[in-house]
Amino acid sequence: MGEEREIVRVSSDAAKAATEPAKSIDEVREDHKPVQEAALTRAEKKAVFAKVLERGIINARLEVPLPDDVHGEWVRDDETEIMRMESMGFEVDTVHAKKRRLHSKGDGASYVGDVLFMTCDRENYEIIQEVKQDLYNKMHGDQAAQKEDSDYATKVQASTPEVPVIEESTSKAVDREDIVAALQSK
Numbered sequence: 001m002g003e004e005r006e007i008v009r010v011s012s013d014a015a016k017a018a019t020e021p022a023k024s025i026d027e028v029r030e031d032h033k034p035v036q037e038a039a040l041t042r043a044e045k046k047a048v049f050a051k052v053l054e055r056g057i058i059n060a061r062l063e064v065p066l067p068d069d070v071h072g073e074w075v076r077d078d079e080t081e082i083m084r085m086e087s088m089g090f091e092v093d094t095v096h097a098k099k100r101r102l103h104s105k106g107d108g109a110s111y112v113g114d115v116l117f118m119t120c121d122r123e124n125y126e127i128i129q130e131v132k133q134d135l136y137n138k139m140h141g142d143q144a145a146q147k148e149d150s151d152y153a154t155k156v157q158a159s160t161p162e163v164p165v166i167e168e169s170t171s172k173a174v175d176r177e178d179i180v181a182a183l184q185s186k
Contacts, residue, residue, distance in 0.1 A: 064097045064117060071125035072096060074115040082118070089124035093117045 040048070051060075066072050072093060075085050082092070094108035097117040101110035110117045 061100055061102075062112065064100055066096055066119070069122045070096070070119050071122050072117055072119040074112065075118045077111065077114050077116050082116075085118050088120070088128055090118040090120040093119045 062074060064072050073085075073090070075081055075090070092107075092109045093116075094110075096119065097110035100112065100117070102112045104111060
């Protein structure tokens with residue numbers, strides 16, 4: 001036989017209650033247990049219910065607290081993607097995201113839908129970010145070079161003001177009569 005639960009009605013000012021300080025989802029729902037009615041005040045319950053109704057609880061579930069020397073990411077549960085991440089130093093997490101998972105395949109990994117949580121040390125992550133930035137700069141041009149181009153354009157325009165500015169534009173609000181007049185003039 002199931003437990004009896006009291007039905008709590010949430011008024012239309014639930015959004016207001018959401019802005020009040022409230023306990024985090026972890027504090028409220030330790031190990032995914034039902035909300036204990038006596039543990040929360042009415043305002044705290046409203047805040048929790050408002051967060052659930054606006055689906056903010058999903059974002060809170062995906063936030064995994066990690067030590068400073070560890071970086072984690074949710075990765076597609078695809079063999080190729082997992083191998084790609086492992087080749088960059090990531091490993092399937094079996095420690096940090098246990099309370100965040102929705103289901104498990106019995107392998108100790110944490111799954112939410114079709115993604116699983118993987119971690120690597122902070123140094124590897126910083127190196128990966130540097131390589132990504134280098135690849136971006138190679139494809140799109142270095143930001144410093146782009147600044148030099150804009151500085152040169154400003155200098156040329158200051159020294160030769162007779163050269164018109166091409167990027168200048170104007171806008172004008174029109175109403176129905178202006179459109180009709182423009183169409184009739186042609």
